[in-house]
Amino acid sequence: MKALLVDDDATSRRLLRLALARSFDWEIVEANDGMEALRELEAQDIDVVFLDVHMPVMDGIEVLEALRGSAKHAALPVIMLTNEKDADTVRQVVALGVDDYLVKPLSPGQISSRVARAIAQYAQRPQTAGASRSSWLQAGCTVLLVDGDAEFRAFFKKTVGPHATVMTAESGVEAMRLCAELRPHTLLVGSGTGLLTPPLLVKRLRANHQLDAISILAVSMDKERPEWASEGVAGHVTKTFSAAGFLTQLRRAYGTTTADTAPNYADTLATAAEQALGMMLAVHVERLQEPDAPHDGLTATVDLSSSTASANERVWLHCSNDSARAIASAFKTIDVDQVSEADVRSALGELIGIIAGRMQQAMREHGVNRVCSNARVESARPALEATTSVSLRAAAATVCVALATAVDMSADAVA
C-alpha cells in the first residue's frame, strides 16, 4: 500500500508520516503542493491520498477536482487534512467526495483510528451498488462496438481499451455473432453496419431472450438520439474523435445502463452529513450504528433514462430511518464543550445545501438525468422542515430535507 501525503507544511507531513508508520506498514510518498501531487500520481500507483486544503501553486480542492474528473483516479480514496471551517470550502470538498477528513492540528491517536476506519469503509465500497465513483467501466466489463468506419473502430479501441475489455465488429452480422458467443455487457451500435442495419440489429437482439440483457447504446453523428434508437436502446453517444469528449459521453450514457440495483444513496447522504458537519466544526464526528431501526424512511423514485425499454431505468432514492438516525447519533458524539452553540447552528444552516450538493453530484455520477416522482418527499417535507432548528437531534430531519432538496435540484436541472 502506498500513501501520498500532500501538504506544504513539512512539520505536519512528518507528523502524519510518523503517526501512520505507527499503525500501518505503508510506503509513503510526499508532495509539497498540488502540482507536485499530480506529478506523483501520474508517475506512481498511489493507493490513498492525504490532501491539505490550502497550498501554494495548486490547492487541495483543485487536486480533488482533477482526481474526480480522471477515469483512472476517480475512485482513489482521499482523506482531507483541514482546519477550514468556511462553508463554501466544505461544500466543494463534500460535493466532490472525500473518504474522510482529519482535523488539523493533527492528533496522532485520531490519525490512526480515522484512517483505519476510512480504509475499511473504502474496502467495502465496491460491494455497495452505486457507491463506486468509477464503476462506469471496469476491466472486467466487455464492450462491443459495431461500426463500418475502420478509423472510428481504431479510435474506440485506443480510447476505451484502457478502461474495459473492448471488441469491435465492422458489420451487424459480425456483431450478432460476437454477441451470441461472448455476451458483452454493452453493445455500441454505430452506422454503416451493412445488411443488418442498426434498427434490424437492435430488433433481433431484443427479440432474442438470451441476448436481451445486453445494454445497447446508439452512436451517431447527430447530437440527438436517432429515430431507430427510440426503443430497446438505453442511451446515445455522439460520434467524435475527441478521447475526452467520447469518454465523458460514454461515462454518462453507460451510467444509465448499469444501475441493476438501487445505488446506496443513504450511505452517501450519511457520509456527506458527517463530513460537512465535522469539517465546519473542526471536530471529528463519528457515526454510530443503531441496529433494528425500522425501514420506513423517505423514498423518491428517480428516472435514470428517457428510454422506456430498459429494465434498469429506475432507482429508488431512499433515506431510511437508519441513515437519519445515524446522523442524529453523529451529532450526539460532538462534545458540546468543544464547540459553541452558535457554530453548531451555523453548521446546521449550511448542512442542507452541502448535503444536497453531494447528493446531486452522486446522482449525476450514476447517470440520473430526470426525476420522475418525488411526491412522497414533498409530502413529508413541511413537517421535517418544521423540526430542523429545534435541537441537535433534529439532524435526522435535516438530512431528510437535504434529500428532498437534492431531488428538487435535479428536477430543476431538467426543467
Added chain:
Amino acid sequence: MATYRAQDVVCSRQIQAATACSDSVDMPSNGEYQVKSAPGPAVASGALDRASLMARFEGDAELFEEVSAVFIHECPRMLAELKAARDHEDLVALRAAAHTLKGAVSNFTGGAAREAALVTEQQARHGQHEAFRTAETLEALVTEVKAALVRATASTTKRLA
C-alpha cells in the same frame, strides 16, 4: 469569547496572555477580531515548556522529538518567506507564508504564535496592510517557539545521553 482590536495583535505579551488555546478568529464588520475558545490541550498562558509543547503528541516523546526537528530545520525557510513577503509588501505571499506557519506551529501550541499567524493571514486575506506589522510579531513569536523547542528537545537528548 474575548474580543481584540487589530492593533492589540502587535503586542505579543497581550496575545500570549489572552489567547492561549484559541482556535479561530472572525473578522466582523466593526473591525474587531473575535477570538473563540476552542478544543485542544491546555497550554498555559505564555508557557512554552516541554510539557505544554508535547501536549498534542499524546505523550509520544519520540514523535515529538522527530517532528520538532523538522520544525527547527524548516523554521528559517518559513520565516524567510514571511520576511520576503513583508519586504516586497506582497499580501498574497504574506497570507500564504502565515498560513504555512500557522499549520506548522499549531502542532506544538495553540497559543500566541498560532494566533498571530491566524490574524496575519486574516488581515492579508482582507487586504489590510496592518498584516505586515502583525507579521513582525509573528516572526518574533515563531522564533520563541523554535527556541523553546530547541531547549525542550536538547534537554531530552541530554537526559537520554
